[in-house]
Amino acid sequence: MTELRGVGIGQGVAQGPVVRMAEALPAPEKTPSAVGADAERTRAREAVAAVAAELQQRAETAGGSAQEVLEAQAMIAEDPTLQDEVDTRIDDGSTAEWAVHDAFAGFRATLEAVGGYLGERAADLDDIAQRVLARLRGVDAPGVPDPGHPFVLVARDLAPADTALLNLEQVLALITTDGGPTSHTAILAREKGIVAIVGAVEATTLANGTTVIVDAAAGTVTTDPSAAQLERAEARAAARAAAVDAPPSPGSLADGTAIALLANLGKPADAAEAVARGAEGVGLFRTEFLFLSASQAPTVAEQSATYRELLAAFGDKKVVVRMLDAGADKPLAFLNDAHEENPALGLRGLRSLRASEDILREQLTALAEADAATNADLWVMAPMVTTVEETKYFTDLAREYGLKTAGVMVEVPASALLADRVLAHADFASIGTNDLTQYTMAADRMLGSVAGFQDPWHPAVLRLVGEVGAAGARTGKPVGVCGEAAADPLLALVLVGLGATSLSMAPSALADVRLALSERTLDEARSLAEVALAADDAAGARNAVAEAAAALPSHQKETTS
Known part of the structure; x- marks a missing residue:
């Protein structure tokens, strides 16, 4: 028996025989065309x-986040610039295979x-190129x-087109050698x-047919497990x-402390699943889908109709809408498409919206119209807020349009360290752990070579979360977490211990997080947070908290009258 380690996604456990994914097609040799440029171009x-x-057909079948990823791949495949590059090589005498x-x-x-x-899209090109070569x-x-x-699928990584349509009756678990916690896979x-x-x-060493236990909660792959280990894993899987x-049911700790469990959504069509899975509202509605595929900003009427559809789906529940988070790394011709050497530190989020205030005002107008036409509890928040002045600018503007609850995203250390002053103006704060980790660790979240630094378990990141949580407690303002960290059940306990009053995540993660919270009290969550903060690095924090949680007494959630 051996044990391999990686980053677990969720809390599941599965067992079965390994089947390795086939290696990529070999690269074609550079040989002259035998049929001529016109025929090669047509091919x-x-x-x-x-x-x-x-890819487009798979996108429509998949739905959800997978649909957005696959539609983006389809657009890349037919990019005119890429087509010109292929044509140029064919005109030079190359075969279609080599040119592609x-x-x-x-x-x-x-x-x-x-x-x-755009850098994140680079990895998708490998899959597209392989599919085109196979056609040729x-x-x-x-x-x-x-x-x-x-079977348990083992691969270097999995293309979005494959992940989106996995047969879950056949694929018991997935192990990849590449990728991190924020990768597409x-x-x-x-x-x-x-x-x-x-x-x-080390999963490259796994041979076809080897029996393994894949424990996402522990981040381990156990090879050739004993009969007792297999039995325990099966019991855990059944219980989960x-x-x-x-x-x-509503999210709460074992002592009755309420922790609202909300959904991260990208479009109104995703609302039905969130409601079915027990989301108590929306903690992050990303409005980018309205803008990113458009050549010009959508009209107020178009935006208002979309927001009304979203708000109506949640009745009188809380719905937190993030203003357009674009610019720099997601350039829009009608907002800001200027080249920047370091787009992660450029004109993005609220900075970009202030530079094109008419777009911000139109979005606020549409949200105010939708709010007046529905019963939901609408909250609005600005992305990439860095200063107290920016906070006051946005909250004043939102109130000018009659929006009663206005807050900010805490995604950079500056706003976390001044959270008490930020919350003097904002009605709430929502921590985006993906970007907060990126800026704290000085590691581009889209760059694979530094993916190891992109871990929200790092004590430096958690300390900043704690600063915001403490400021929220002092000012009596809610503090939510809407980054990927909230979907990790063990880390969710730590975040609550650091002062988070709500957690927002992909709807599929709600059940695991709800279960994890129900098994611990607020005092226990706070003790786990202290354990994490005492560690020196992300791995140390994760392992120490896992050990400390395992040592805590098991108890059922207490009921309150």
Whole structure:
């Protein structure tokens, strides 16, 4: 028996035989075309069009976050600049295979150099190129194997197109050697409820047919487990399945302390699943989907209709809407598309909106109209707020439009360290742990080479969360967490111990977090937070808290009259 380690996604546990994903197609050799440029160009364009159509069809089938990722891939496949690069190589005498391979590789390098949102898209090019090459060669594209029985899938990484449509009756668990907790694979696995461990570097040693236990809660893969270990894992899986299937209830700790469990949503169509899974409202509604695929800003009427649809889906519950978070790393021609050397530190979020205040005012107008037409408890918040002055600017503007609850995202250390002064003007704070970790650790969250630093368990990040939580307690203002960290059940306990009064996450994570909170009191959550803060690094914090939690007494949630 051996044990491999990685980053677990969720709290699930599964067991089964390993099946490795096939290796990528070999790169074509650079040989002259035997059929001429016109024929090669036709071959290349037909292959690209077929792949784009397939990705679009998969997107419509998948829905959710996977749909957005796959639609973006389809757009990249047919990018005119990329097509020009392929044509140039074909005109030089290359085959369609070589032209596609070389053009995609060059485009990938360009996107990686840009970094940020576009840099994240670079990894998707590998999958697109492989699919186009397979079309040209008349072979099946590398993808998820089908051995005819349930299995644990082991891969270097999984393309969004494959993750989105995994057969969950066959794929018991997923192990990847690459990727981190915020990679596409991790995000989609969490959304679909797949037991997964990413970044398990030593998984390259796993052979087909090897029986493993994949324990996402512990972040471990146990090979050749004993009969007793298999039995315990099966019992845990059954208990978790029963908890997940139980009727949802409001989030609370074992001593009755209420912790609202909210959903992160990207469009109104996602509301039904969130409601079905027991979301008590929305902690983060991302409005970017209205803007990112448009050549000009949507009208007030178009925005208002979307916001009304969202608010109506949640009755009188709280719905927190984040203003447009774009600019720099997600450039918009009608907002800010100027090149920046370091887009993560550029004109983004509220900074970008202030530079184009008409767009901000139109968004606030649409939200005010939707608020007046529905019964939901609408809260609005500004992204990428750094200073007290920015806080006052936004909250004053929101109130000018009659929006009664206005807050800010805490995503940079500056606003966390001055949280008491920020909360003197804001009605609430919502901590975005993804960006807060990026700026605290000086590690681009889209850059794979520094993915190891992008871990919200780091005590430096948690200390900043604690600063905001303490400021919220002193001022009597709510403090939520809406980053990916809130979806980690063990870390959720630590966040509550640091002062978070609500947690927002992908709807699929709600059941696990609800269960974890129900088993601990507020005093226990605070003690776990102290354990995390005493560690020297992220791994140390995670391991120490896991050990401390395991040593705490087990008790049922107490009822209050």
